[in-house]
Amino acid sequence: MAEVRWGVLGASGFARRDMAPAIHMARGNRLAALATRSPEKAEPFRSITEDLRIHGDYNALLADDAIDAVYVPLPHTLHIEWAAKALEAGKHVLVEKPVAMRAEEIDPLIALRDRTGLICAEAYMIVHHPQWHFVRELLDGRTVGRLRHVEAVFTYDNSSDPGNIRNSAETGGGALPDIGVYTYGSTRWATRSDPEEITHADIEWEAGCDTLARVSARFPAFTAHWVNSMRMLPDQWICFHGTEGLVRLTAPYNPSRFGPAHVDWRGTDGVRHARTWPGVDQYVLQVEAFSAAIRGEAPFTWTLEDALGTQRVIDMAYAAAGGRPAI
Structure with a gap:
């Protein structure tokens, strides 16, 4: 895989300020798409990269064959739902912390990660x-x-x-x-x-x-x-x-x-x-480590088990x- 092509679910302020620029700057990675129901929220992301596809629906981004990995910065209560949907769509997933609101919610996501063979982890940057x-x-x-x-x-x-x-x-x-x-x-x-x-x-x-x-x-x-x-x-x-x-x-x-x-x-x-x-x-560093895990070059430092x-x-x-x- 020459580069990991990323899609972001939701135009959150944190994604715009920190993670989207990090994806753009990380070696071997590219910010390729954003999903947001508010077109005006997409505009600031274009200052990061003009070559950005905008999807008006989260499921449309998950159906995008030109996306390898999905970053999920949605409100906490939506993390498990959309991380699972992204895995089911064949995407690697980096989901914001906390992954879930209760520990028992994480076990099914671990099982889904193992069944799909994809990388799914919490964005625990420290x-x-x-x-x-x-x-x-x-x-x-x-x-x-x-x-x-x-x-x-x-x-x-x-x-x-x-x-x-x-x-x-x-x-x-x-x-x-x-x-x-x-x-x-x-x-x-x-x-x-x-x-x-x-x-x-x-x-x-x-x-x-x-x-x-x-x-x-x-x-x-x-x-x-x-x-x-x-x-x-x-x-x-x-x-x-x-x-x-x-x-x-x-x-x-x-x-x-x-x-x-x-x-x-x-x-x-x-x-x-x-x-x-x-x-x-x-x-x-987090994005580069995640893409290295996708390529099989090194294990990702913080697993779903760590988040659990x-x-x-x-x-x-x-x-x-x-x-x-x-x-």
């Missing part, structure tokens, strides 16, 4: 950034000694945008589906471990959406505490604290916007070390807080 691979190396090398605790924060404030789909329970809104996947998933991925139990969950709700979640978990060898909010000053960081050292990331999830990708660490000698990765586009593991933790957090309120 694991394609070299800062996270470096953190894994530090933890695997026991730079921190015995890991005892992980602390992570990811917050922003969208209270001034009540029409945002993240503020709507009907479209799968809430802090944990949107950004809890990062604090929870990055802890799991970096440590290669899953929590045994949620020991504390304090969640605040607005119209059926969790707007502030303070959650603690116990893993087999360490504890974790995560704070996620859609009603707080924007902030993000994560710290891995052990018996002999600690590792901290100051822009773990959105280094392109929140600051440079930066990891610092120190041990018992008190000497501080730091490493920074300027100018890395994790979205481009993180969704299980989110489900555990909601259950520990008494469950989601009725809408």
